[in-house]
Amino acid sequence: xxxxxxxxxxxxxxxxxxxxxxxxxxxxxxxxxxxxxxxxxxxxxxxxxxxxxxxxxxxxxxxxxxxxxxxxxxxxxxxxxxx
Numbered sequence: 001x002x003x004x005x006x007x008x009x010x011x012x013x014x015x016x017x018x019x020x021x022x023x024x025x026x027x028x029x030x031x032x033x034x035x036x037x038x039x040x041x042x043x044x045x046x047x048x049x050x051x052x053x054x055x056x057x058x059x060x061x062x063x064x065x066x067x068x069x070x071x072x073x074x075x076x077x078x079x080x081x082x083x
Contacts, residue, residue: 009035011062018054019065020072027052029066038066052079 009032016029018040027040027047038054040047060069068075 007056007059007062009056012038012056012059012066016062017065018068020068020070020075021060022071024072026068026072026075027054032056054078 012029012032014029014031017025018027018029018038020026025046028044030039030041030051033039033053036056038056038059040052040054042049042051054068054075058068058070060067070078
């Protein structure tokens with residue numbers, strides 16, 4: 001398991017579930033965009049038919065899932081602001 005200071009783009013793999021800090025499903029990894037952005041699949045029900053990007057800096061830890069430091073509400077607000 002990767003700890004926060006050790007998390008790199010190589011720790012994130014396609015099809016991993018992404019969970020918010022409050023434990024909610026916010027998406028599924030499509031792939032990494034460079035070394036700093038996680039691109040989520042648009043086919044995931046949480047994506048509402050659009051690709052979304054999340055900063056790697058929001059990742060708290062990685063195990064079989066990607067766990068974020070942001071709440072689901074913060075993630076959705078970020079998507080709206082960036083969209």
